[in-house]
Amino acid sequence: xxxxxxxxxxxxxxxxxxxxxxxxxDVVGWESASSRGRMLVAHGISQGMxxxxxxxxxxxxxxxxxxxxxxxxSGASPVKVIENARHQLVLRGxxxxxxxxxxxxxxxxxxxxxxxxxxxxxLGDSKKHLPQKADYVFFAGCLGSYRxxxxxxxTFEILKKFGVTVLQDExxxxxxxxxxxxxxxxxxxxxLEQIKQSGAHTIITGCAGCYTALKNDYPEKMSVIHVxxxxxxxxxxxxxxxxxxxVTYHDPCHLGRxxxxxxxxxxxxxxxxxLEEMKSNREKSKCCGAGGGVLKGYPDIxxxxxxxxxxxxxxxxxxxxxxxxxxxxxxxxxxxxxxxxDIIDLLxxxxx
Amino acid sequence: MQKSDILENLQxxxxxxxxxxxxxxxxxxxxxxxxxxxxxxxxxxxxxxxxVSKIARLAFDNDIxxxxxxxxxxxxxxxxxxxxxxxxxxxxxxxxxxxxxxNLLVFVECGVVQEKLNEALEPYGFFFPPDPGSSAMCTLxxxxxxxxxxxxxxxxxxxxxxVMGLEVVLADGTIINTGSKTSKSVVGYSLTDLFVGSEGxxxxxxxxxxxxxxxxxxxxxxxxxxxGPELAGRAVVKVLSSGIVPSACEILDRNIIxxxxxxxxxxxxxxxDAILLFEVDGTENSVKEGIEMIRDACSSLASNIRxxxxxxxxxxxxxxxxLVGAAVSRLDPLRTRVYVxxxxxxxxxxxxxxxxxxxxxxxEYDLPIMTYGHIGDGNLHTGMCIDVLExxxxxxxxxxxxxxxxxxxxxxxxxxxxxxVGSARSEYLGLELGKGLNVMILIxxxxxxxxxxxxxxxxx
Numbered sequence: 019x020x021x022x023x024x025x026x027x028x029x030x031x032x033x034x035x036x037x038x039x040x041x042x043x044d045v046v047g048w049e050s051a052s053s054r055g056r057m058l059v060a061h062g063i064s065q066g067m068x069x070x071x072x073x074x075x076x077x078x079x080x081x082x083x084x085x086x087x088x089x090x091x092s093g094a095s096p097v098k099v100i101e102n103a104r105h106q107l108v109l110r111g112x113x114x115x116x117x118x119x120x121x122x123x124x125x126x127x128x129x130x131x132x133x134x135x136x137x138x139x140x141l142g143d144s145k146k147h148l149p150q151k152a153d154y155v156f157f158a159g160c161l162g163s164y165r166x167x168x169x170x171x172x173t174f175e176i177l178k179k180f181g182v183t184v185l186q187d188e189x190x191x192x193x194x195x196x197x198x199x200x201x202x203x204x205x206x207x208x209x210l211e212q213i214k215q216s217g218a219h220t221i222i223t224g225c226a227g228c229y230t231a232l233k234n235d236y237p238e239k240m241s242v243i244h245v246x247x248x249x250x251x252x253x254x255x256x257x258x259x260x261x262x263x264x265v266t267y268h269d270p271c272h273l274g275r276x277x278x279x280x281x282x283x284x285x286x287x288x289x290x291x292x293l294e295e296m297k298s299n300r301e302k303s304k305c306c307g308a309g310g311g312v313l314k315g316y317p318d319i320x321x322x323x324x325x326x327x328x329x330x331x332x333x334x335x336x337x338x339x340x341x342x343x344x345x346x347x348x349x350x351x352x353x354x355x356x357x358x359x360d361i362i363d364l365l366x367x368x369x370x
Numbered sequence: 371m372q373k374s375d376i377l378e379n380l381q382x383x384x385x386x387x388x389x390x391x392x393x394x395x396x397x398x399x400x401x402x403x404x405x406x407x408x409x410x411x412x413x414x415x416x417x418x419x420x421x422v423s424k425i426a427r428l429a430f431d432n433d434i435x436x437x438x439x440x441x442x443x444x445x446x447x448x449x450x451x452x453x454x455x456x457x458x459x460x461x462x463x464x465x466x467x468x469x470x471x472x473n474l475l476v477f478v479e480c481g482v483v484q485e486k487l488n489e490a491l492e493p494y495g496f497f498f499p500p501d502p503g504s505s506a507m508c509t510l511x512x513x514x515x516x517x518x519x520x521x522x523x524x525x526x527x528x529x530x531x532x533v534m535g536l537e538v539v540l541a542d543g544t545i546i547n548t549g550s551k552t553s554k555s556v557v558g559y560s561l562t563d564l565f566v567g568s569e570g571x572x573x574x575x576x577x578x579x580x581x582x583x584x585x586x587x588x589x590x591x592x593x594x595x596x597x598g599p600e601l602a603g604r605a606v607v608k609v610l611s612s613g614i615v616p617s618a619c620e621i622l623d624r625n626i627i628x629x630x631x632x633x634x635x636x637x638x639x640x641x642x643d644a645i646l647l648f649e650v651d652g653t654e655n656s657v658k659e660g661i662e663m664i665r666d667a668c669s670s671l672a673s674n675i676r677x678x679x680x681x682x683x684x685x686x687x688x689x690x691x692x693l694v695g696a697a698v699s700r701l702d703p704l705r706t707r708v709y710v711x712x713x714x715x716x717x718x719x720x721x722x723x724x725x726x727x728x729x730x731x732x733x734e735y736d737l738p739i740m741t742y743g744h745i746g747d748g749n750l751h752t753g754m755c756i757d758v759l760e761x762x763x764x765x766x767x768x769x770x771x772x773x774x775x776x777x778x779x780x781x782x783x784x785x786x787x788x789x790x791v792g793s794a795r796s797e798y799l800g801l802e803l804g805k806g807l808n809v810m811i812l813i814x815x816x817x818x819x820x821x822x823x824x825x826x827x828x829x830x
Contacts, residue, residue, distance in 0.1 A: 028758045031707050032403040033696040034443040038485070038506040047415065047462060048390065049398040049442065062397045072392030091633060091696035092707060 023102055024064060029094040030057040036086040036096065041305045042079050042312070045322040050076035053086035053096040060103040069112040077103050078114060079319055081312045082197050083271040083305035104199030113199065116315035121200040128189035128205070129160040130314075137188060140167035141174070145184070152183040154248070155218035157209075157232065159225040160190050161343035166360070169343075173224055173245060173362045176369075180252060182222060185212040191223075193231035198311040206236055213240065222248050224362065226270035226342035227309065230277055244273055246341050246361050250282040253289050258368045263291040265364065266335045268327070268349060269303035270342035283341045283361050290368040297330035304330065306340075308348035324352030331356065339364050371432045373411060380414050380456070383424045388415040388462070399439070399457045404709055406447025406793045408826075410437070410457040417462050419537060419545060419576040426574065427543030429456055429822050436541075437824045438570040440481065440512025443504040445709040446792030448516060448569045452826035458574065460511050466490055467577070473551055474582055475534060480511025480575050496582045499526035502788070503692045511575050516790040517567030521618040521691070524746030525651075526583070528788065530566045537577035538565055541818040551579055564813070569790055570824035572817045586651035589617070590661050591678035591687065594668045595642035599623055599729070599741055601671050602644040603722035606745050609648070609667040610718060614660050618649035619746025620691060625701065626742040626753070630690045633697040637686050640674055646745070647687065691742075698740055698753045705755035710794070711771025714778035715749045715787030724781060728752055731773045737766050749787035776801075791828045799829035 036053035037043055043052035050059060050072065059067070059076040067073065080100045087097050107113060113121075124130040128137065138145060140163060156177050162170040174184065189209060192202030209232075213221060220241040223229050233242040249256070267287060273279045280300045287293045298304045307313070307323025331338055331354060338354055340346050341361045349358050371379075373391075380389045390396070390413045400409040411434075416422045429436040435455030442449050451457050461481040468477035471494055478487065484505045488497050501520040502508055508518070514536070519528035535549025548561040565573055596602040602621055609616070622630070622645045630637060639645060646668070650660035665675055678684040690697070699707040716724045725741065728750070732739040743751035752774055756763035775785045775798050785791075785798045799807050807829055814821075814830040 024759065025704070028706055029699060031696045031699055031709070032401060032442075033693075034403065034441050034504065034507045035693065035696070037441055037443075038483070048395060049413075049459070050392075050395050055398040058398050058401070059394050062394065067393055067397065070393060072390070072394035076394045076398070091693035092699035093632075093697075094699075 023099070026095055026099050027057055027061045027064070029092055030054060030096070031092045033091060035089060035091055039085045039089055041083065041085070041307065041323045041326065042081060042319060045319060045326060046079065051079055053080070056080055056100050057094065057096055060099050063103055063106065069107050069110070074114050077107075078117070078198070078315050079312055080310050081271070081305045081307060081323070082310035084275050085271070085302070085305070088275055088301060101197065101199065108199035114315055116311065117198045117200065120194045120198055120311065120314060124190045124195055124202070125204060129164060130190060130194040131160055131164050133164045137163045138184065140171045141184065148183050150183070150186065150215070151217040152181055153218055154180070154182040154220050154222055155213065155216045156182050156184050157191065157221050157223040157228055158184065158188060159223060159228045159343065161347070162224055165347065166343050169360055169362060170224070172366055176249065176362070176365070177222065177245070183216065185209070185216060187212055191228040191231040192235065193227040194311065196231055196235050197309065210236065210238060224341070224360070225344065226273035227344055230272040233277060244279050244282065244341060246286055247279060247282040249365065250285040253286065256369065258289055258365070259370065261291045261368055263336045264294055264334065265291055265337045265339045265359070266294050266296050266332050267299070268296060268306060268338060268340040268345055269300060270340060270345045271303065271305050271309060273341055274303055275301055283339070286361055286365060287339060290364060294332040294335055296332065306345040306348045308344045313344070313348055320348060321351055324348045328352045328354045337364070376428070376432065376434065377412065379428050380412055380425065383428070384414055384416055384421050388417070389413070399442070399459070400450065402442045402444040402447060402449050404445050404447045404450070404792065404794050406450045406452065408450045408452035409454065410451040411454050413457045413459055415459045415462045419539065422458065422539045422574055422576055423543040423545050425456065425458065426539050426541060430542045430820060433820055434822060435825050436574070436822050438511070438515070438574045440509030440515070441483070441504070441507045443508045444512065444516065444792060445712065445789040446786065446794040448790045448792035448824070448827060449512070450793065452793055455822070461509055463576065469494065471496065475551060476580050476582055477577065478510055478580060479577055480509060480514070482510050484508055484510060484513060491582060492585070495585050497585050498532065498580060498582050500529040500532060503695055505692070510578060510580070514566055514575055514578055515568060515570050517788070519744075519788045521620060521688070521744060523744060523788070524619050525615050525617040530563065532581040533562055533566050533578060534581055535579040536562050536565055536575055538573040538575055540573050541820065541823050549579065569792065569827055571814060571828050571830055572823065574823070586617070588654050588657040589649060589651040589684065590657045591684045592648040592661055592664055593640060593676055593678065594646045594648070594672040595640040595674040596644040596646070596671065597642070597673055599644040599725040600722045602646050603725045603745065605646060605668045605671045606721060607718055608671070609664050610746065612663055612667045614650070614663045616648045616660065616664065616746060617651040618647065619744070620647040621645070621742060621745040622647065622691070623741040625738065625740040626694055626698065629698045629701055629740070630694055632700045633693060634686065634690045637690055639687070640676075642673065647691070694742060695751065695753065698755055702755060704757050706758050707753060707755050708758065708767060710754065710767055711774040712751050712753060713749070713786045713789040714752070714774055714783055715747070716778055716781050716783035718748050720781040720783065721745060721748060724750065724778065724783070727777050728774065731770055731777070735766055735770050737770050739770070747787070748783070793826055796827060796829040
């Protein structure tokens with residue numbers, strides 16, 4: 019471990035403020051499941067602690083939601099330290115089955131879900147009629163392509179009208195590997211090459227995980243926007259009618275807190291119906307529990323966090339809206355009393 | 371008994387999921403926010419007094435050290451198992467058992483977080499006043515065991531003033547109840563007071579009856595700027611002797627002001643060598659009168675005085691002030707705040723002199739010392755940041771801390787006003803208490819004859 023990383027770990031003064039914030043600690047209760055605990059475990063590893071099940075359960079249960087990092091009084095960066103610690107362990111060949119599976123599936127099949135079918139089949143026959151070059155390109159993502167193909171198709175139907183195209187050979191953005199300590203360089207190179215070939219100056223994505231990976235983790239700085247940002251600027255050009263509904267909105271951590279996209283989804287909602295905020299929202303929004311490999315590796319913890327987040331839904335709303343397929347999946351798992359919609363679902367309802 | 375047998379016994383008491391002996395978990399429980407270290411053999415998270423009692427009995431029968439822990443936010447190693455053994459993480463006992471507004475009290479389990487209690491009380495218009503900087507995460511049990519306090523203590527006193535009764539598990543597992551729900555009782559020695567501030571060395575606090583207060587109708591904040599901390603110290607003496615009792619009276623020096631601004635750039639604090647933050651609460655008239663009295667008392671010493679513009683500014687200032695202890699780490703990427711020698715208290719009259727002496731020590735050792743704290747009750751927090759990878763910095767830090775401690779004692783003060791003794795300050799107890807320490811040792815031996823309860827703490 020180099021000096022920079024050690025300094026990052028030692029920046030934590032162990033004040034314990036993160037105990038009051040960490041959604042994982044909230045449901046697990048053990049010190050090792052708080053950010054302070056994870057900083058200590060990262061320190062322990064640097065001092066030669068064996069990577070056993072306890073170490074994995076500490077480091078790998080962080081959803082990388084970033085609430086601790088945003089609030090940390092001493093300015094420590096737990097998420098960076100945790101991701102780095104995961105990476106250091108993976109380099110030593112130490113990882114859980116869940117990490118190994120995410121890695122091998124993503125690198126071998128181009129998606130961490132292990133799907134072997136054609137990624138862009140949601141496009142049907144229309145792919146061949148699409149322009150190969152455009153200013154904007156839609157990055158569909160793995161969950162979009164394989165778990166929500168209908169939604170993805172409908173999203174693209176809207177985008178297409180504004181001249182947006184897709185990549186010829188999109189693969190996983192690399193986010194699941196980046197968050198869980200593996201090297202996604204091959205995936206990133208492939209996507210970068212595709213993006214170059216498309217000639218696009220901006221990439222549009224509907225997934226918070228893809229968004230932050232493309233924007234912050236790729237070696238080349240690119241213009242990346244969320245589909246809600248793209249459409250919020252074009253609301254006047256769309257035929258939207260008001261709906262007699264009240265919804266609430268869950269800020270995906272990697273879209274909101276980590277990248278500051280708060281207003282565009284709210285602008286879309288506001289143009290359609292009433293919005294009542296969840297108890298914690300915007301910068302302070304609580305995590306859905308799915309990120310950082312937690313849904314894959316620790317589904318029970320992930321579910322408990324989801325249920326805790328769902329308790330923050332205001333009483334009299336018709337839907338819970340979000341803007342990330344992973345959040346949506348996990349919030350659905352929590353079995354909420356109201357339906358969970360993607361922001362595009364809501365937009366489509368208003369477009370008749 | 372073999373370790374594996376102890377583990378099995380603990381598992382049979384609390385269930386498999388509430389005991390851990392994994393290396394990662396033990397490492398996480400090997401420290402608090404101080405520099406004290408000690409790795410436990412087991413961490414146990416009991417859910418009831420009965421479980422705590424059974425664990426204590428097991429520890430007693432097998433001579434196993436037993437260290438209770440709340441949220442582990444302590445600054446003196448109070449919850450660190452310096453002799454190994456069992457750490458009792460009490461934070462799972464977090465039920466508010468009763469809110470009794472007619473009797474102005476609550477009955478709680480010791481793992482309730484301070485802020486959660488106040489969230490529960492707020493709708494009724496009540497609050498529990500002791501408010502350490504760690505309110506958002508510290509447990510009431512830890513607060514009681516350390517007799518913690520905070521910014522409001524200048525008016526509302528310390529945790530001790532709010533503890534009416536306790537349920538305590540003794541070293542051999544016996545469960546006792548101290549105090550009562552009556553506001554006055556003179557029956558027997560005040561065992562409640564004995565356990566408050568005993569830092570887990572005499573018994574394990576499991577439940578408490580606590581006094582609560584009505585939330586004041588009005589609060590107002592005044593910011594007074596000074597050309598140096600010593601002038602600010604003189605202003606505090608003047609304000610307090612004028613008869614007004616502020617609900618908070620905090621000092622921030624130049625570095626601390628910078629740290630607050632770095633944590634929250636939106637806060638507009640004056641640019642000054644020292645600021646005093648006064649808060650007055652009460653009725654509309656009494657607050658207005660109190661603020662004017664403070665303004666008058668400070669006028670000849672302060673370079674600038676202004677009131678916080680609104681509730682939003684007031685809340686932002688206090689929120690940032692709460693976190694400033696750690697936020698000083700933000701001032702230099704290579705340095706980290708280390709909590710050593712950070713909590714002395716001196717008689718109010720000695721404040722200006724103590725501030726001067728801290729300044730002299732800082733110059734002598736060429737180590738910047740940032741000063742903040744509850745100056746209204748003579749409690750100074752002296753913040754030092756070092757490069758924790760440099761051994762020389764540690765040596766200097768420890769020398770400076772020692773000088774600060776001895777200086778405080780020499781002017782009739784104390785080495786710790788609210789953070790606790792733990793292991794970090796136990797070497798000064800003889801110096802500060804004299805033969806009183808022998809009485810403490812007698813009490814310790816009577817209640818914990820085998821010395822299993824939080825050994826290595828408080829000089830006993």
